[in-house]
Amino acid sequence: MTLSIDELTAAERAADLDPERLRRLIGLVEHDTAADPFPVTGWDAVVWTVGNATQTSLFLQTVFGMRLTAYSGPETGNRDHRAYVLQAGAVRFVVRGGVDPASALHDHHRTHGDGVSDVALEVPDVDRCIAHARAQGATILDEPHDVSDEHGTVRLAAIATYGRTRHTLVDRSRYTGPYLPGFTARLGTPRTPVFEALDHVVGNVELGRMDSWVDFYGRVMGFRNMAEFVGDDIATNYSALMSKVVASGDHRVKFPLNEPAPGRKRSQIDEFLDFHAGPGVQHLALACDDICHAVDVLAERGVEFLATPDSYYSDPELRARIGEVRVPIEELQSRGILVDRDEDGYLLQIFTAPLGDRPTVFFELIERHGSLGFGKGNFKALFEAIEREQERRGNS
Numbered sequence: 001m002t003l004s005i006d007e008l009t010a011a012e013r014a015a016d017l018d019p020e021r022l023r024r025l026i027g028l029v030e031h032d033t034a035a036d037p038f039p040v041t042g043w044d045a046v047v048w049t050v051g052n053a054t055q056t057s058l059f060l061q062t063v064f065g066m067r068l069t070a071y072s073g074p075e076t077g078n079r080d081h082r083a084y085v086l087q088a089g090a091v092r093f094v095v096r097g098g099v100d101p102a103s104a105l106h107d108h109h110r111t112h113g114d115g116v117s118d119v120a121l122e123v124p125d126v127d128r129c130i131a132h133a134r135a136q137g138a139t140i141l142d143e144p145h146d147v148s149d150e151h152g153t154v155r156l157a158a159i160a161t162y163g164r165t166r167h168t169l170v171d172r173s174r175y176t177g178p179y180l181p182g183f184t185a186r187l188g189t190p191r192t193p194v195f196e197a198l199d200h201v202v203g204n205v206e207l208g209r210m211d212s213w214v215d216f217y218g219r220v221m222g223f224r225n226m227a228e229f230v231g232d233d234i235a236t237n238y239s240a241l242m243s244k245v246v247a248s249g250d251h252r253v254k255f256p257l258n259e260p261a262p263g264r265k266r267s268q269i270d271e272f273l274d275f276h277a278g279p280g281v282q283h284l285a286l287a288c289d290d291i292c293h294a295v296d297v298l299a300e301r302g303v304e305f306l307a308t309p310d311s312y313y314s315d316p317e318l319r320a321r322i323g324e325v326r327v328p329i330e331e332l333q334s335r336g337i338l339v340d341r342d343e344d345g346y347l348l349q350i351f352t353a354p355l356g357d358r359p360t361v362f363f364e365l366i367e368r369h370g371s372l373g374f375g376k377g378n379f380k381a382l383f384e385a386i387e388r389e390q391e392r393r394g395n396s
């Protein structure tokens with residue numbers, strides 16, 4: 001089965017993305033949805049709960065080039081909180097912060113800090129998904145229901161996933177409004193986005209729970225394991241994490257799941273779990289056409305990226321493994337961009353520092369050239385490079 005324009009999500013069509021470009025950006029594969037027990041069209045929105053949605057919205061607009069498209073707040077009859085809808089390419093973020101001192105969002109923020117509370121998915125049949133999820137023992141947080149306004153009707157439901165994260169399921173096929181009923185269109189300044197699509201959303205889960213969440217996504221949502229797997233062979237010596245990836249049939253929605261592993265040092269996953277007060281979304285990978293340009297623009301606007309030691313680029317083994325990439329290696333080195341290659345091609349990637357005050361959620365930028373991976377080769381190469389630097393400083 002080949003992809004047709006009809007199979008793009010509403011957000012992808014609105015962003016003028018064609019299937020071929022999307023295939024390259026986020027590694028789509030052909031898939032027949034007919035046998036899916038829980039058909040998923042794609043991402044609907046990533047919903048954040050933050051301490052100051054007004055400023056987070058401005059940050060995402062001015063720094064990351066997202067455009068404000070809709071709003072809900074006291075002026076529109078929502079006395080509880082403000083919510084700003086931001087878009088760039090096919091990516092939709094909704095950032096929410098409490099207005100009423102009694103808003104439950106304040107409690108959420110007090111516990112978890114700024115972060116992702118809902119990874120909402122567009123589905124063609126909410127009721128069918130919920131019936132399957134219920135039969136598989138998933139926790140149903142919101143039963144299927146309609147919400148309507150003058151733009152039509154949206155059917156919604158929600159299931160629980162790791163920590164306090166939820167997946168709202170959205171059927172917006174009978175709706176033409178800017179986001180959801182209760183939101184009014186509010187068009188911010190048009191900006192040049194630095195990314196085009198959401199590639200993957202990573203969850204950090206408790207020690208020993210990775211396999212049960214992999215099983216959850218398989219049983220409940222029909223997601224399949226992707227080949228990428230970081231086991232204790234790499235993990236315990238370097239990154240002190242273990243990781244598996246599950247994905248929807250066409251790979252549009254990809255969920256790597258990490259758990260801490262006992263390593264030589266305290267795991268970065270343990271640190272996340274402590275500061276987030278439990279499992280949650282660790283990073284969102286944003287697919288871009290030109291990662292060098294994106295890094296230049298974002299760095300100029302003050303975004304901090306994880307530094308990559310020069311020794312990463314001078315490692316002969318790494319050079320041999322990388323082969324030819326579209327830009328000279330010096331261009332990658334000057335920006336700290338990482339490279340990984342597999343049998344299908346290569347990818348370029350870089351990670352930002354945490355976005356908020358707590359060492360929790362951050363962004364990845366990713367530029368794919370055929371590779372369907374997530375940068376597994378960089379775990380070892382990067383950590384070895386860091387250790388070489390450590391040695392040079394006499395601190396190993």
Ligand SMILES: [Fe+2]
Nearest residue numbers: 202285364374
């Ligand atoms: Fe990633």
